[in-house]
Amino acid sequence: MKWKGRRQSSNIEDRRGGGRRAGGVGIVGVIIAIIIWKVFGISPETTLGVAEQITQPRQVQAPAHQTTEQTESHAFVATILADTEDTWNTIFAQYGKSYTPPSLVMFEQSVQSACGMASSASGPFYCPADQKVYLDTQFFRDMRVQLGITGEQNQTELSRSDQAADFAQAYVIAHEVGHHVQTLLGISQKVRQAQASANPAAANNLSVRQELQADCFAGLWAKHTHERTGFLEQNDINEALDAAQKIGDDYLQHQSHGHAVPDSFTHGTSEQRQRWFYRGFQTGDLQACDTFATQNL
Numbered sequence: 579m580k581w582k583g584r585r586q587s588s589n590i591e592d593r594r595g596g597g598r599r600a601g602g603v604g605i606v607g608v609i610i611a612i613i614i615w616k617v618f619g620i621s622p623e624t625t626l627g628v629a630e631q632i633t634q635p636r637q638v639q640a641p642a643h644q645t646t647e648q649t650e651s652h653a654f655v656a657t658i659l660a661d662t663e664d665t666w667n668t669i670f671a672q673y674g675k676s677y678t679p680p681s682l683v684m685f686e687q688s689v690q691s692a693c694g695m696a697s698s699a700s701g702p703f704y705c706p707a708d709q710k711v712y713l714d715t716q717f718f719r720d721m722r723v724q725l726g727i728t729g730e731q732n733q734t735e736l737s738r739s740d741q742a743a744d745f746a747q748a749y750v751i752a753h754e755v756g757h758h759v760q761t762l763l764g765i766s767q768k769v770r771q772a773q774a775s776a777n778p779a780a781a782n783n784l785s786v787r788q789e790l791q792a793d794c795f796a797g798l799w800a801k802h803t804h805e806r807t808g809f810l811e812q813n814d815i816n817e818a819l820d821a822a823q824k825i826g827d828d829y830l831q832h833q834s835h836g837h838a839v840p841d842s843f844t845h846g847t848s849e850q851r852q853r854w855f856y857r858g859f860q861t862g863d864l865q866a867c868d869t870f871a872t873q874n875l
Contacts, residue, residue: 579745580809586656591683651715658748662755665802680758682711704757711754745814746821756795787869789845790854794867797858822851
């Protein structure tokens with residue numbers, strides 16, 4: 579994926595320290611956290627609870643004395659966020675609407691959001707209470723290692739050997755921004771209202787539809803960004819599809835306990851996640867991403 583040399587978003591709050599990270603949640607902890615997050619639906623948006631906004635929005639620049647890897651990851655994230663801004667500005671304008679971009683908070687180990695306190699083990703998440711995306715870039719390394727996207731364990735965040743996984747990382751950011759789009763369009767609010775009176779299986783089904791729509795929005799972002807910049811390279815789309823396959827509910831449940839329980843799915847099967855991402859990429863059409871209007875997910 580060709581990402582360098584393009585505009586970088588200023589809507590970044592970099593709350594990371596200037597030194598190299600120490601410790602962390604560990605390999606086993608990350609595996610467990612990913613399984614809990616993806617399989618059982620214990621995601622920050624649904625389990626941390628929407629609390630009163632604790633902090634006022636602020637613009638934070640990258641801390642001084644960052645490592646080379648931190649500087650590189652900041653530039654990567656800021657570029658992808660800028661791409662999502664350009665895409666959604668254009669799409670919202672087509673519908674006579676104005677797009678308000680989210681801020682993206684980069685953090686280490688733990689972070690305070692308007693949805694509560696979260697740790698690195700929560701994975702990337704979107705908080706509707708403050709309309710911010712939260713991302714510990716350590717997750718990128720964990721994703722590559724734990725999900726088998728690359729085979730090496732002691733890599734820096736975005737080293738040259740990791741460039742084969744950069745589009746999968748961009749897909750994660752675009753997916754979380756997709757949840758912001760759902761908030762702006764009133765979709766997330768309607769889902770939460772419907773879930774409040776639904777039985778557990780129906781509530782999970784609504785969650786699946788919401789997550790698949792965010793996947794479709796990520797595919798839509800990829801298409802529009804490629805048309806504008808030509809940033810995609812050979813195998814980038816396959817890389818995103820591989821990542822989607824490895825975070826499907828059925829895949830993770832089989833990995834964790836040998837069988838799948840469909841009524842407990844909250845994010846969709848591997849096949850569904852791949853199909854809806856690719857649908858967004860093929861069509862580039864917002865209306866084609868209406869996962870709530872179809873019987874066939």
